[in-house]
Structures are given as C-alpha cells and as structure tokens.
Amino acid sequence: MKTSIRATLWIIVALGLFVPTLAGAETTIIFSANSLGEFAPCPS
Amino acid sequence: MARRATYFKAARENADTVIVSGGYEFSPFGLERDRHPSVISMLKRAYDLLGYDITLRAPNDAVAFEHAGIEAGQWVGPFDEPQLVTRKVQDGSLAFILFPDSGQHDPDIEDKTAALAESVRKDGKYNLIIGVSTWGANREQDFIDRHGAAFDIILGSGPGPGYAGLYLRDNSLLWVRAFTKGRSVLGVTIPSLPKPGAKIVWEPQTTVLTTSAPLGGDVASDPEINAIFNP
Numbered sequence: 001m002k003t004s005i006r007a008t009l010w011i012i013v014a015l016g017l018f019v020p021t022l023a024g025a026e027t028t029i030i031f032s033a034n035s036l037g038e039f040a041p042c043p044s
Numbered sequence: 045m046a047r048r049a050t051y052f053k054a055a056r057e058n059a060d061t062v063i064v065s066g067g068y069e070f071s072p073f074g075l076e077r078d079r080h081p082s083v084i085s086m087l088k089r090a091y092d093l094l095g096y097d098i099t100l101r102a103p104n105d106a107v108a109f110e111h112a113g114i115e116a117g118q119w120v121g122p123f124d125e126p127q128l129v130t131r132k133v134q135d136g137s138l139a140f141i142l143f144p145d146s147g148q149h150d151p152d153i154e155d156k157t158a159a160l161a162e163s164v165r166k167d168g169k170y171n172l173i174i175g176v177s178t179w180g181a182n183r184e185q186d187f188i189d190r191h192g193a194a195f196d197i198i199l200g201s202g203p204g205p206g207y208a209g210l211y212l213r214d215n216s217l218l219w220v221r222a223f224t225k226g227r228s229v230l231g232v233t234i235p236s237l238p239k240p241g242a243k244i245v246w247e248p249q250t251t252v253l254t255t256s257a258p259l260g261g262d263v264a265s266d267p268e269i270n271a272i273f274n275p
Contacts, residue, residue, distance in 0.1 A: 025060045025134045027237055029174065031230045032048065033066035033201030033222035037079060037087055037108075 045090050045273075047259040048229060049266035052094055055231075060133040063095065064140070066222060067102035067121075067178035067201040076104040081112035088114055090272045098129055098140055102178035102202060103147045121145070122178065126157040128164060135237045136171035139164045141195070143177040149186075158191035165194070168241030172196045172234070180204050181221060192217045196244055197232060209254030215246045220254065231255040 055061045070087050071079050088109075091099075101109070101121045109116055121127075122145040129140045141161055144153050161173050174197045177184050181204020188198065197218045200207075206223030208230060220230050233253045238244040246252050 026058070027060045027133050027135055027138070027234045028055065028058060028062070029138075029197070029199075029232045029234075030052070030055055030061060030063045031066055031199045031220060031222065031232070032064075032226070033068055033178075033199070034206070034224045035045075035069045035226035036072045036224060037070045037083065038225045 045094070045226065046265035046267075046269040047263040048226070049090075049094055049269045050264050051229060051257060051259055053266070056095070060135065062097045062131050062133065062138060064176060064199060065091070065096045065099045066176050066199050067100050067105060068222075070101075070105045071108040073104065073203060076108040077111050079108055079112070081114070084108050084112035084114055086272055088117070088119070090269050091119075092117065093268060093272075097131060098142075098176065100142050100176050100178060103145055122147075125153070126160045128160060130170065133237075136240060137169060139170035139173045141173065141175050143175060143179060145178045149183055154187050154191065157187075158194045161191075161194035165241060165243070171237035171240050171242075172244075174199065178202050184219070184221075188212055188217060188219060192219075193243075196238075196246075199230075208256040209248070209252075211246055211248060215248075216243060218246055218252060218254070223256070228256045228258045231257060 052063055069091060070084055099119045101119050103122050106122060121142060123142060125144050127142040129142060131138045141157065143157055164170060164173055173195050175195045177198055177200045180202030181200065184198065184200045192213045193216050195217055197220065200219065200221040204221060207219060207221040210219040212219055220232060222230060
C-alpha cells in the first residue's frame, strides 16, 4: 500500500515538472534603437 | 539607460528573450563627429553591460566609434552584404538578417537582402525570419512594398516615425520601428512559434503581441549603469 502511494506521488511530481515544458514557452524579442546617444535625461 | 538595464534584467528571467539593438544608439543623426570621445566611451561601457544578444551599428554609429578611437567589440556593422545571425530559443530557432547599409538607397543590395531571406526560408530550419534595418522609414517602406513578404518581422531604425507594431502585406509582415531618444523599448511576444520554414499570417493579439514599454519612473534605475554616467 505504501509503495503504491509513493509511486502515485512520484507520478504527480513528474507530471508537475513536465507539463510546463510540453505546453511550450513564449518567445519574446525586445528591440531598442534610435536612442541617439541620449542618456541624461533619457528616461530609459 | 539605467532603467533599461533593470527592464532587460527582468526580461532575462524568461529564457526565451532575445534582445536586439538596431542602430543609432550612440549619436544624434548627423552629429556623429561632434560627440566627445569620452561620451561615446561611456555609452559603450553602459551598452555593453545591458547584455544585448544582437547589436547592429548604423553608419553614423560606426563613424562615432571611429572618431572616438573606440574598438567596436560586439557592436558590428554596417555591412556591405546582408548578414545571417541565428539564435536558438526553447521552441525553435530564429533567423535574424542584419540589413547592409551604405547610407544610400541601393536596389541591388536590397534584392540581395530579400534573396537571403527567401533562401533561409527554403532551408526550413528557422521558425521566424526577422530583418534588422538601419535604413530609415522611407527606405524600409519601399523595401516592404517590393520584398516585405520575405520576412515575418522587420525591426526598423533610423529617421522616421516609431511604430509599436504595424501589420502589412495582408498581415504577413509585422513592422516595428524604434521611437527616438530612448523613450521606450519595444517588445514582440510570440506565444507559439510557427513551424520552421512556414510563412505565418499574423493574428494580432493572438499569434503575436506587441508592446511599447516607456520605462518611466516606475522602473528602478540600475546602480551600475547610473555610476557610469554619474561617477
């Protein structure tokens, strides 16, 4: 019985680890340009 | 720029973030020979710390470096021929094509740039083909009219208006243009990349989301960057 419970717990943990990977991840491209050498009082 | 550093650090927590600098970061248009070398040196130290993945200089950036006697390091370009730079992300691979720039309208080089994009598409290895341009809005618009469908996204810089995201060519091309003087940083998020080699038709707010982050007072300044400009 204990073995069965432990096996079930391991399956739950494994699923928890793998679900995010299977769902895929967002890809983000961040782009900056045209700052024209401004740095003060450049807001960014 | 110190706020930009904080913003980038936060973005880095997402492993699938690629950060691109697309030109005209170092000098106002036409004033590249007027900047004191120490200013260019400070700017480069700060920009190097921002941790860009891709950095493309416009012709005036290169002149500013040369005038200041500073080594280019990771700040490449401008090129005579289009350059392919690839970046792996968790869901696939992205192809960035750095547009060559002689500072003038050049149909031959523009044809070569489109031909490279078409060739990379045929290879079928990359999920998206992204152009990085320093041509200015007029040349970019002309290029898009003739060759825009070869790309999925064009990141534009140089003279002209800024766009957080314009969908052109029946939504087959997303055109993003930087605003001037570092007023904001632009973001393009793709929830799920298309298959390698496929040409996507964008569905705004569904298959792609664009953002313009103004980086105002609610973003903390990075102390390391601040120290460069306020020693």
